[in-house]
Amino acid sequence: MFTRIYWIETIHTGSIGIMPRPRGNEDLESEILYLAKQDVKMLVCLLMPSEIRELGLQKEKELCEKHQISFLHFPIPDRSLPDSLQQVYQLINQVEQTCLEGKKVVFHCRGGIGRVTLMAGAILRKTGLASEDIIKKISQIRGLQVPDTEEQAEWLRRFK
Template sequence: MAVKIYWLHKFDNSAQVGIMARPRGNEWLEEEILSLKKQHVHVVLSLLEKDEIHELGLRRQPELCLKHNIRYLSFPIPDRDVPSRDKRFFDIIAEAEREIAEGRSIVIHCRMGIGRSSIVAGSLLLKAGFGPGDIFAHISKMRGLRVPDTEEQVKWLI
């Protein structure tokens, strides 16, 4: 079964940015990673915290991404929360932008691909020229449901 990726934007160099719910874990995880590879994903950015990674059976995600030539990045954000506006956040966004500039497609996931994923993807869309007021409407349309999870997340980006 193919992992469902909600592609949000395709750049001039054909790189794309997308969001998704977390992959199925444990014995299904490698199949999920292979599905991402078949969909031309080059970079996975996980926003899950350590306890979520263990709970969801995703401990091997970094190893399996590496095995299948997908770069794995991690930037934990508490569920239904927002990232700190600090150097670490700006560094991960800059890293994602470098990957995109090199023509590599990136998929961002949290638990359900609604809240945390939307605000981080929204940060990349801002850099791509989307207006702050249009980002969540665009992501909601592409995702097929209203994003993000909380009003705090909306205010954080806008």
């Protein structure tokens, strides 16, 4: 069983998805191959370096490149917020450009609840959706309340 992708929105002609972390170690390549077969063209990892080691995802970038998936690492501490708003805007612009090219982008963190909601939600805020609508939409798609913390929800409400 592969890690499920939750498709959130079509942006321009591309798509944004979120997921929990892929299975690591000896299962990692099959997970990345599954993403490639789903036509994912960019994977954004939001894990901290210590989580990457703990979860056996050290070869994620290498395996993504092997299977023609662009890989971005944008670490955010678990149950926390991004350090730099400027870097968030840079990431969003990169993802949006990929979507403009008609490609699929997937974000992952550890559980696919908090950090992914922040980044996917930031992109949706940029398209004009209200933060409460975004939280409701992603919660419905995930089948559970997102994001992880009230601090994360407040960050998304303030994001412009």
